[in-house]
Amino acid sequence: MKILVAVKRVVDYAVKIRVKPDKTGVDTQNVKMSMNPFCEIALEEALRIKEAGFAKEVVAVSIGPSQCVDTLRTGLAMGADRGIHVETNSSFLPLTIAKILKSLAEFENPGLIFLGKQAIDDDCNQTGQMVAALLGWPQATFASKVVLDKDKHVATVDREVDGGLETLCVDLPAVITTDLRLNQPRYASLPNIMKAKSKPIKKMTVQDLKVDVKSDIEILQVTEPPQRKSGVMVSSVDELIDKLRNEAHVV
C-alpha cells in the first residue's frame, strides 16, 4: 500500500508574525518558514505505519513556490521515500488544494491519505474533509489514535471531538487528518538526511494535473485583532461594584 502525505510550508510556529502595512496579508519576508506542525505529525504517523509493515511507500507532496522543496527535503529526511512538488506561485485556498490532491490521488492510487488537521497560518481545517468528499472516500478527522487492520482493509481511528473521544472504523482507501496528541514526530537524523539527498522529488504543475484553479474567494483585508485595552486598578470593593453596575452594566 502507498501512503500519500500532504505537507504545507508555513511561517514557523514560534515566530511572532506581523501584518503587512498594506493589509494584504501576513509579512513573510525574512521570516523563518517550516513544515506545518500537524503535517509533521501526519508524516510521522505514515512512517510508523510503514515501519509496522502495513505500507510499502510514503510519498510526501507539497504545493507552492520553489522553496517548498526545503519542506519536502525535511520530509524525506524524516523518512519519506519520495516527494512531489506541485509548483505554483499563487497561494491557493483549501478547495483548490483539495482538487489538486484529488488529481494526484487518482494518479498515485494511495491506500491512505494523511493530512494535518489544519494549517497554522490559515487555521482552515477544510482540506482533508474536501479531499475525501471529492474522492468519495471515508474520512476520519482529528485523529488521536490510528490502528490498521490489514486483512479487513479498515482503519480504526479515535477522534478528538468537543465531547470527548469518538472511535470510528473506516474502510480503506480513506482520508485521515491528524491532531496534536497522535504522536511525537521524530527528528531528522544525520544518516537520514544523507539518504534524503538521493531521494527523488518530482516536479509537477497544476496544468499537468488538469485542475481548475479559479477561486471563488477573494481576500479583502488582513488586520491584527484589536489591541486589548489595559485594565483599571480600583481601590476598593465599593468602587468595583460601582463600576460593574454603572459602567459595565453587568450587575
Next chain:
Amino acid sequence: MMMMMMMMMQRLRRSEEFIRFGCKSLINLRPNKNSVSRSVSGFVNHYDTKGRLFESKNGNHYNTELHHRCLGRNLGMLQQYKCFGSSSASQIERNPLFSSLDSKDVSYFKEILGDKNVVEDEERLETANTDWMKKYKGSSKLMLLPKNTEEVSQILKYCDSRCLAVVPQGGNTGLVGGSVPVFDEVIINVGLMNKVLAFDEVSGVLVCEAGCILENLATFLDTKGFIMPLDLGAKGSCHIGGNVSTNAGGLRLIRYGSLHGTVLGLEAVTANGNVLDMLGTLRKDNTGYDLKHLFIGSEGSLGIVTKVSILTQPKLSSVNLAFIACKDYLSCQKILVEAKRNLGEILSAFEFLDNNSMDLVLNHLDGVRNPVSSTENFYILIETTGSDETNDREKLEAFLLKSLEKGLVSDGVIAQDINQASSFWRIREGITEALQKAGAVYKYDLSLPVEEIYNIVNDLRGRLGDLANVMGYGHLGDGNLHLNISAADYNDKLIGLIEPYVYEWTSKHRGSISAEHGLGVMKANEIFYSKSPETVAIMASIKKLLDPKGILNPYKVLPHTLFSH
C-alpha cells in the same frame, strides 16, 4: 623615644604583613606575634610564593597610611577566620567598622525614595537575602529600590558618610554568592530602573538602564530586527547591569566576544555617590584610560552600574542547530577544530555536555527527550547563524556528513523548526536547573586548555568514586568547563576531597578558577590560584582608591586579608 621606635617597627612589620597577603609561612616568621593576633590558620593558599614575597622592599609600603589608620583603630582587635571551602562565607567576621542600621537611616531613605521603595517586609527580604542556589543567606534588614541614578547617588553618599555597607543587587542569579548580603549589608536593588533609553537602528547601539531584564531587552530588539550579543540560561531574570558587573559570558561569546568588547559605555555610581558618566555610544574612543573596563567584571565592588550602552547585532534570518553525539572527548576536540574551519563565519555557538549531564536532565526535567536515539558519552550542540538559509543549511549538513563519514560523529540530528531548536537548547540550558533539583551541588567554572578540559572531570571522578556524581559540560568553543558535582547533601568530607584539589589542578595548567561566574564570596580567597600577588595588590589599591571605606559589596571578590580591619 624608644617607645616610638618600637611602635614604628611594629607598624612597619604589620604593613609588610598586609602586603604579603596573609601567606601562612610568613605569619609564622613574624617575630612579635602578641601585638596583633591574626591567626590565619586553615587559610588555603597553595600559591607558590617561595622567596618572591620576601623581596618586598622595606620602602615598598603599599598604602601604608591607610593601614596605619586601620591599625590605629584596630590595635588589639582579634580577627580570626577560617577558610574551609564553600562554607567559608559562614566563617567570615563582620567588619566592626561598618555601622548598624538605625531608624534614622530608614527615615532618611524613605524621604529620598518614598515609603514604597524602602523594603523592610520580612518575606521580600527573605528572597533578597538568599542567592539563587540557596547556598548563601544574608541577614539584611533593609532593601532599597531606587528609580534613577540620582537616587542611587544619594543613597551611596549617605551610606558612605554613615559607613553603612551595601550590596548592589540585580536579578540575583549569580552563582558565587556575590549578589546577596553576607551580614546585614543594605541591599540596593536596581530592578525599578528598567527603561530602554535609546536605540539606534543604524548602528545597533542600545542604551538602557541597568535593571532591564536580559530577556526583555532581547524581545524588544527582536521587534527591531536585532539581537543582544549575549545569551545565557538566566536570561528570564538577570539584569543587564548585573551581566555587565560580572562580565557574563554565555552561549554567544564564541561569536560576538565578551562584554569588554560589546559594551560601549556605562554610567556608574561610586561609593561616595559620585556619578561617573562614561555612557559613550562610540565604537572607537581612544581618549585616556578606558575606565569602564574596571567596572565590567568587578562584581559591584568598585561602583554600582546604573546605565549601559551596548552594541547589538542585526538579527540574521538563518539559524540552524545541530545536536550530535560523539564517542569520546578527542572526537569532540577534533569536531571543534573542524567546525571553526568549515563553518567559520557562521558558527555562533559550540556547547558540549557529557552523558551524566544528559541523564540528569532527562531524569529531573519534564517534557525533555534525548534528540539522538542512542546514548553516547558526549553530546555537542552546534549553532550557525547567517543570512542565507539554503547556503548555511548546506554548509552545516556538508560539515556534519563529512564528520559522520570520518567517524568523529556517531549520530546526530538537525533541528527542522524553532520548536525543535528550543528543545535542544532546553537540554543544555536546563542542566543547571536539573542540578538544583537533584540535591546538593558543588559548582565550579573553569577555563582550561581545551585538551585538558575533560581530564579534570575524569580525575575527579576517580577521586570521589561513589561519593558523588561528577558532571562536565560547558562552552567548549571558549575552553570553559562547568564542572558540577552532585551529591545527596553537603558534607565536609566531600568538600575536603574537592577543594583545593580542583583549584590546584586548574592552577597547575594555568587555567582560571572562575571563567565567567566571577569570584563573589565563594572564591574571594582563591584568586591567587589564577593571579599573581603583584596584580592582586594593584587590584586592592584600586579598590581602596574608589571605595576607601570598603562599603561596596564587602567580603567579596578580593581576599579578606587585604582589607583586614
